[in-house]
Amino acid sequence: MKCAKLMLTAAVLTLLGTSCLAVIVPLSSSFRVGFYNQTCPAAESIVRSTLISRFQSDIRLPARLIRLLFHECFVTGCDGSLLVTSTASNQAEKDAAPNLNVAGYDAVDAAKSALENACPGVVSCADIEVLLAREAVSLLGGPNITVPTGRLDARSSSASLAASTLPGLGTSVPGMIAAFAAKGFTTQDMVALLGAHTVGAAFCNSFSYRLYNFKGTNQSDPSMNSILLGKLRTVCPRSPVNPDPTVALDQGNNSINAFDSSFFRELLNGNGILEIDQAIAVHNQTAAIVAAYAANSTSGNSTAGNITVVPSLNFGSNFAQVFVKLSMLDVLTGGNSSATIRKNCAIIS
Numbered sequence: 001m002k003c004a005k006l007m008l009t010a011a012v013l014t015l016l017g018t019s020c021l022a023v024i025v026p027l028s029s030s031f032r033v034g035f036y037n038q039t040c041p042a043a044e045s046i047v048r049s050t051l052i053s054r055f056q057s058d059i060r061l062p063a064r065l066i067r068l069l070f071h072e073c074f075v076t077g078c079d080g081s082l083l084v085t086s087t088a089s090n091q092a093e094k095d096a097a098p099n100l101n102v103a104g105y106d107a108v109d110a111a112k113s114a115l116e117n118a119c120p121g122v123v124s125c126a127d128i129e130v131l132l133a134r135e136a137v138s139l140l141g142g143p144n145i146t147v148p149t150g151r152l153d154a155r156s157s158s159a160s161l162a163a164s165t166l167p168g169l170g171t172s173v174p175g176m177i178a179a180f181a182a183k184g185f186t187t188q189d190m191v192a193l194l195g196a197h198t199v200g201a202a203f204c205n206s207f208s209y210r211l212y213n214f215k216g217t218n219q220s221d222p223s224m225n226s227i228l229l230g231k232l233r234t235v236c237p238r239s240p241v242n243p244d245p246t247v248a249l250d251q252g253n254n255s256i257n258a259f260d261s262s263f264f265r266e267l268l269n270g271n272g273i274l275e276i277d278q279a280i281a282v283h284n285q286t287a288a289i290v291a292a293y294a295a296n297s298t299s300g301n302s303t304a305g306n307i308t309v310v311p312s313l314n315f316g317s318n319f320a321q322v323f324v325k326l327s328m329l330d331v332l333t334g335g336n337s338s339a340t341i342r343k344n345c346a347i348i349s
C-alpha cells in the first residue's frame with residue numbers, strides 16, 4: 001500500500017476515506033488544498049476558464065485531459081514528465097507507444113501561458129494537469145473534486161519507462177490488478193478508475209483485434225455482444241482505413257460526454273469496447289464491483305443477473321476518492337532539489 005508516501009491534508013483525508021488512515025503522514029505546508037491561495041489566488045479559476053473556453057470548439061477535450069492525467073501520474077508520478085518534448089539526446093514519455101494517441105497538451109500550454117501572465121513562475125505544469133482533469137470530470141457531470149496543489153515539475157522524462165510501466169491493451173485482469181497494486185491502488189480503486197471510460201472514445205486500432213482475430217483464433221472476442229460486433233465491424237473494417245474512425249467507450253445513448261455509471265451497465269450487456277473494460281465485468285475479482293456501480297447502489301444488497309452486488313458502492317464518490325489518490329502519486333514538493341516549476345511545460349528547465 002503506497003498511502004504512506006502521500007502527504008495528506010485534513011480535507012484530503014476525508015476524501016480518501018479510512019483505508020489509508022493507518023499510514024497517514026503529517027501535513028505538508030508545500031502540498032495542500034489551496035496551495036496557491038496567497039501566491040496566485042486566481043490559479044484554479046484560470047485553469048477552469050481555459051478549459052471551458054477551449055471546450056466550445058473541442059468537445060472531446062475533457063475526456064482527453066482525464067486520460068492525459070492517468071498516463072502522467074502512472075509513470076513516475078504526477079510530475080509533468082509526460083508534457084516534455086523529446087530532444088536529440090532523450091526520447092521523452094510523450095513518444096512512448098502507449099502515449100502516441102494521448103492528446104490535450106495544447107490545453108495545458110494555454111492554461112500555462114494564462115497563468116504565466118497572471119503569476120509568473122508560480123504554478124507548476126504538474127498542478128495544471130491535475131486541475132484541468134479535475135475540471136474536466138466536473139464539466140462532464142462527474143463529481144466536484146477537491147485536490148491538493150503544490151506539485152513541482154520533474155527534470156527528466158523517459159519514453160522507455162513509460163512504455164514499460166503503462167499496462168498494455170491485452171493485459172489480463174489479474175495482470176492489471178497487479179499493475180495497479182504496484183501503484184498503491186486496490187482492485188476497487190482500479191475498477192473505479194477504469195470508470196473514466198464512461199467518457200471519450202477509442203480509435204478502431206485500439207480494439208479491432210477483438211473483431212476479427214482475437215488471440216489468434218481468427219474469430220471475434222466471444223465476450224462481445226453480437227449486435228455491437230456487427231456495428232463495430234461496419235465502422236472498423238478488417239483492413240484499416242485512414243483516418244482511423246473512433247467509437248465511444250461508453251455505448252450508452254449520448255453518453256460519450258456524460259460522466260455517469262452507464263458505462264458499467266453497458267459492460268453487463270457485453271458492450272465494452274476495450275478488452276480490459278469487458279473483462280472486468282466477468283472476472284471473479286471485479287465483476288461484483290462492476291455490478292455495484294452499474295446498479296449505482298448506495299445501500300443494501302441487490303443483484304444484477306446472477307452476480308451479488310457489493311453494497312454501498314457509489315461510482316461518483318469512489319471515483320472522486322481515487323482521483324485524489326491518483327493525483328497524489330509520487331508528487332515532487334518544495335525542498336526537492338531535483339524539481340522545478342517549468343516556464344514552458346514542454347521544455348525541462
Ligand code: HEM
Pocket residue numbers: 060063064066067070101167168169176193194196197199200201202203204206249274276
Ligand atoms: C487500466 C488500464 C487502461 C487501459 C489499457 C486503457 C486504455 C485506453 C485506450 C486504448 C483508450 C483509447 C485510446 C485511443 O484509441 O485513442 C483509452 C481512452 C481513454 N482512457 Fe483509458 N485505459 C486504461 C485506464 C484508464 C484510466 C485509469 C483512466 C483515467 C482515470 C483512463 C481514461 C481514459 C479516457 C478518458 C479515455 C478517452 C480519451 C479520449 O476520448 O480521447 N483510462 N484508454
